[in-house]
Amino acid sequence: MNTALQDPSSPAPSDGRSLRWEAHRAERRRELIKAARRAVHTLGAGASMEEIAAASGTSKSVYYRYFGDKAGLQQAMGEIVLSQMQDKILAAGRTASSPRAGLQAMVSAYLQMAQTSPNVYAFVTGGPAGESAGNTGPRFADSLTSFFEAITAMMERALRAYLESGSSAPKVGIAAGFWPTAALGMVRAAGERWLATAPGPDKPTEAQMTQQLTVWLFDGIGYEPGPG
Template sequence: MVSTSDASGGSGGAVDGRAARWQSHREERRRELIKSARKAVHALGSDASMEDIAAAAGTSKSVFYRYFGDKAGLQQAVGEVVLSQMQRRIQEAAQSAQTPREGLLAMVSAYLQMAETSPNVYAFVTAYSAGEPGTANPGMAAAGALGHFFEEVRDMIARPMRTHLGTGKEAVIGYWPTAAIGLVRNAGEQWLGTPASPAKPSPEAMARQITAWLCVGIAPELETVDPKTQPLSDPNP
């Protein structure tokens, strides 16, 4: 005699189906909470509390704690979405460039434009990189989405420059992309935080200035050849 469970493929099939539906429901609910949190931070500011975010989302902060653990967990989750979108936009911008400098300008422009779209959200997902006062593991969240984002952008910057510079420049390529990321991020964040005024550069002007700093330097006319030293990239000192 065949049991009901045997005929239906075993009782485990029904359990697995319920588990899959519950998991799908949790994932959809998590996406909804991330979207709501992003909207709340955009409107309220990067220092919005979990209680403020939950109220704007029309739910309780206990729900956010249940899905994300704490505020750092929520920042990490929102960051994964926001930084993934920024990464795709930067990559798309670079693909249409004809030269390494054009590609660099396109990437810097895309980065500034995306950050400027919502400075509050950008600050929310990057502010925890140094850790917040009172957190048990300051800076740990930065090893996730934020660290991955800047690693990917660094590689995007390095590839065309390596091709352009050719052999014998590995010492430059080994350090320059990391320095470039630091310059772009710090200058960009200072620009974002600067109040609007006639003296504040437009996004286009700021992108061109940063690109010039990266490709040419701040004062190329001051460059001199010191006979006692040679560039790191020179294979024949």
Template sequence: MNNVDTQQSTPEAALAASGVDGRSVRWEAHRGERRRELIRTARHAVHQLGADASMEDIATAAGTSKSVFYRYFGDKAGLQRAVGEMAIAHLQQKVLAAAQTAGTPRQGLFNMVDAYLQMAQTSPNVYAFATASHAGDAAVGPASGPLGHFFDAVATMMADTIRTHVGTAGPHLLGYWPTAALGLVRSAGELWLAAPEGPGKPDHTVLAEQITSWLFAGIAPDMA
């Protein structure tokens, strides 16, 4: 009796009792782990080789063949989206956590911009690879591709925090501000990433402070 009870309590017995194919579940788990492993190796390869790395270059760096990557991701655009989703998930955690440590809306905005710039600067090759637009995307802009969920979350947080700063004045027009602000942050950040190193290039903190000032006070507040 005890042996029977023990056998019936195993995961395999539970799956069998529920009508689920245990081999299929294990295969899906294995496939999911293999996919995550390929994404990690692709991310490392792009970091080392550059955003223009080919599927063959990435596969060679991963110690496998192109056919394996095509099997899991379909094409290079599929791999870019997968790498983007992993990178953006990490970026989103950092940016939103940075905002939550702020005492004022302005400080919150600065923290978000600064965290975004730091993360992009950590691996500009991966950033460029992950955020590249694809011919099949329905839209091209701040909310397209794997950046979509990230910018949606940040836009919501920005709207909530800025509302505490300006109150309810112009509630309908206020809805345009987060998307417009994110467009400025992303465009300025990508220009900064592409700029050659030198004495004229600000560090991420200086640029974040400047962008925050533009968003809160405008480009020439004394002339308004």
């Protein structure tokens, strides 16, 4: 064979079997994440790998093979869940007619997504209901940080638009730039406590919680929202 005629820059022929195996492995991984998400939704954020595997109809060794350990599963599930939440929250803010309406829409989207499955939310964020708090690996910590940074950045743009309208400029101090971080911290902390509160007459609805948080963000603690 005359190797001199071969183009060294051309890629080597792909191994079809290897590509099929990679595709199969990726699909199997997605299936396992979906099954684990359903299991955590039912069993709770503190479910063990053995419980998750059993509820998923497979063995614990399969999950360890694909994710390494519980932190690896938390990371994989978290990247998907947080991406979905981020898309929903930012889309809600972009379609609003005013900065205040945008913030209210974002708070509502956040609470709705978290309320869809408090157990899954706690599992992927290390919230108060989860055993995973404090066990977050570096890569997942980066995903969680990026999630909150994206929302904070949009809240900052909403605040800037609100201030530039001139309606509150005389009342704004030099610390206003810290408002988005403080606001997000309050929404997250209040939202997680709301999620953990047992249903009853003293628990606000999602709409009531959204309205109250929006009032606190824009009007302060002493302001009482009107009916509706």
